[in-house]
Amino acid sequence: MSVLRIALADDQALVRAGLRALLERQGITIAFEAEDGQALLDGLARTPVDVVLSDIRMPGIDGIDALLQLRARGDATPLLLLTTFDDSELLLRATEAGAQGFLLKDAAPEDLRDAIVRIAAGDTLLQPVSTDPVRARYQYHTADAPQERFSEREVAILRLLAGGYSNREIARALFLAEGTVKNYVSTILDKLDTRDRTRAVLKAITLRVI
Template sequence: MSAPIRIALADDQALVRAGLRALLERGGIGIAFEAEDGAQLLARLAQTPVQVILSDVRMPGMDGLAALRALRERGDATPVLLLTTFDESELPLQAAEAGAQGFLLKDAAPEDLREAIARLAAGETLLQPVSTEPVRARYRYHAADAPRERFSEREVAILRLLAGGYSNKEIARAMFLAEGTVKNYVSTILDKLDTRDRTRAVLKAITLRVI
């Protein structure tokens, strides 16, 4: 029998930490330590290495994103899964850019949380930042190719995930939308970019600096 995954748990609410601890321990995941803010998390990690860090995004003082950036700056590559109650389309992208491997809402199903932790512990990355400059440097479009309409913030977020190779199902999961809703967004995006091909739409969006 393999040893249980050992994680660090950071959240400013003691009741939330207790609930997550009980939930995860029932699923065979061990809590190495708890922290109530980012600063405490960083201090404890220096003494107690773990396989995965599970952290709230919004915490007083040093929040989850700030702690993540500080962690990466000091060379610590421990996988980080961020949790939040805020359904904001830019948060998954901010999390990826800061160096997180995963992002979930706190009302995610328990099995989804346990699966995400297991995947991160196994070395997988659920969120990946997209580098657009190499593509932009190679291709150019003329003014006639400009989008028919402006893109909403959520459409831009979906375009960036398309650029990362995400399927509609994966985008739906990352952005907490129904798969059918994502399909509708993608259809609108393709129409605005005057193309029916996802790959060409991404290429065009990058070169036109939509993303």
């Protein structure tokens, strides 16, 4: 795999310096740094990268607003949002805005590197989210409830999807073939009448499937 190039956005210079040192030791190149969302947008217009690593809370244009503007101008660069707050509302906003990942800043260094590599490869990484705020935000009517019950295996796979695990990782965890997991995921999406994994997880939480 070629060296990953990332953009690093955080309004605190010390945090950026720490992340730069940490990631460069792990073989990741910092293409440029930005102190706020506007600087990030300007930098990405000039310098393409593999992944954007951005704080959520920044003055002016924050990480989520920058993400919305990126997507609006057709820039699909994968974006991993960092936050010091275990805030379900932020995770929901980030997901709706089109973030590929959401990670707490106190994550272990190897977890951060793994998240960047996975997102660059096309995975989605959402840390498990506390369920009550999700249920409060997404109220589904009885008519939205799944028409079929979920098997124990499907519930187990849904829980792993909620943790951001890929099909390959789920297969390894449950001792299944990767193709079998893919079939299970398709069935789960059909039962929940959703078109992607993130919406399936949010709906499953709301409907108390998981």
